[in-house]
Amino acid sequence: MQKSTAFQRILTICLLLFSTSIQAQFNQVIEVGVIPGEIGTYHGSLFWQNNSSDTVEIRVVPNAKQLIALKKRFLVLPQQKVEIPFQINTKGLVGNFQSEFIITSNGLMLDQFLIKARILAPVMDVFKVYRNEFFPFRAESQLLNFKSGFIGDTLNAEIALYNFGGGAVDLRNVAYDQNYDIVFSTKLVQHNGFTLLKAQLRTDASFSLGFKRSLIKINDKAGRLIFTLPVQFTLEERPNFTEENSPRLAVNIVEHDFKSIQQNSIGSTQILITNIGTSVLELKKIESNCDCLTYQLSKDNLQAGESVQMDVFFNAKNRVGYERKTLAIFSNDPIRPTTVVVFKANVRQPNN
Template sequence: MNLFRKLFTTALFLSILAQVCLSQETVTPKLIWEINKIDLGTILEEQGPQVAEFRFTHTQDSLFWIERVWTDCGCTTVTYTEDTLNVGEEGVLQISYDPSASAGFFSRMVVVKGNLMDTQDTLYLEGTAVPFPQDPDIDYPNQQLGFGFRQQKVNMGDVFTNEPKIKNVEFFNFTGETLYPDSLRTFGPDYIQLRLKQDSVQANERGLIQVIYSGADKNDLGFFEDPVQFSWSDSLVVQWDVIANVFEYFPAFAKEDLGVVPNLSISPKEIDLKEISAGQKKNETVTLTNKGQKVLEIRKIQGNCDCLKMTMSKMEINPGESVDLHLEFDPAGRQGIDQRNIYIFSNDPLNPVQLVVLKSRIK
């Protein structure tokens, strides 16, 4: 009898636990936010407070209103819909951020609490605040024809093929002219576009140029450095060097497809030539194997030096097949410890870019 009671109690407990877990899994959120994080991008201090707007929809049958909003910084102020909402009605919450409160990257958190149980959501506001320079000549040392920049080159970082990468570059207008967006002309590759963000930039003011880099339109992979010229008049032509690492984008896939997708295995990944002569070319072989169940496509092989030559008999590798990559290294004109990098781009979604290292000591 005691055993029966124990078994019954255990079964009842497991049943209740399963119902609780099921109810937790099927809970419908009471507020549906269009987005819960907004990136304001680069904000110049002189632009003043910037406002981000979050919209939500009330989904429950009960009446809803916002009871309270917390912020984690005095640099943000919040206004929101104070009306009582019925099911299906929308509300708005606006967050104003003061860029004079800090410098550099910021991430602010806002907690919204409603009158109904479990209606407490968190919103995020991000961006980069740039204080006004005390001495523009020092803060913007790279000057061309009256335009001052912090850096000589624009580094876009990693750019993927699924969507354009956008970066805001600040500059100081040392010229005596007023700059307007519709007067900006760009001379360079089509996959790099420039836009002036402000309606105008007066003399001795700062501006933001938006650099838009399309990895899909680039139609190539790897590291690139492109010259881009722009001007507001025939006498004010400025040149930038825009650098970027372009990678192919692969969407997420199901766990059960893990063993099906192309899978590139490389052997060896590191070759040590030890001590070699500068007058002697060296040849090595690396084996590429497809351990997946779909055809592996080698998109590109890129070395970090013209001293490397890389050849393969074919660029598509069938499941279970291996193909040799032949490397020729010419150390002429080099001396001392040396390292060459070979980047292999493929349609392996887990490791779309892999590295082979070639080391040597050149005498």
């Protein structure tokens, strides 16, 4: 009976190996991306699925000492997909990193995963680069930038944080706004240590269009504030390519160059906005990414075929050098809900 059971196990493994033989010939590539050298440890995950009809015990084997499987053995049910957490110890590593995880069972290789990353050199003088303060942390970036997406999307962002507060910071069991999911690569961050904050922002119909800035407050389990981090993102409506008899927004220019203008002067131009569709065009919102770029508009609803002139002003007060600013026009155009117009200028100082 024991011989029969052993034979069945071997047969199951052989069948599983055969079913994944095409995958096993090639590495499944996990692109980690760029890792700041100061982080010390990078945390990630990969997934493996048992495509057979039998339960299989697998072992996860790395081929480099810097690559560590945080759990090495799994009992995987038929058709089950398991998450395999891993970490890369970046200390002493600079440049391109490439290493493999091998999935085995009873000594047979079932799959391979190639882990690829680029590790930056640690910054020797941290305070020169990590100059934005969110006590007890410092960061390279001024904020957590989720960039842009459509309403209903989940947006992603990350930021490396350096603890200069004088003591360890405990980020276990933290609380924050329910629209976010936040993971710290290191949850107990020692003084002069680093952690990588990865965040997801879940948006829904309660979010409004346009550019947003807000704050994430990170509290401990007792409700005490640990630190505050500014965030920004832009939300657009998702295009609808099937809607007929709809408004369509058109502008006569998508980029304007004020060219060389003197510091503290004001440049101006005009943009013609036209509804080339077949129903009323509603200009819901117009946003500038700088207080220096303003506009005037006489109406925000255009009948089919109607146009309106928008006057745009660039104020070069206390500015110098190359400037690139934008106006984002949000409308009910179902195919292109957001139109961005770019404005450029080269601001010269007096007597230059």
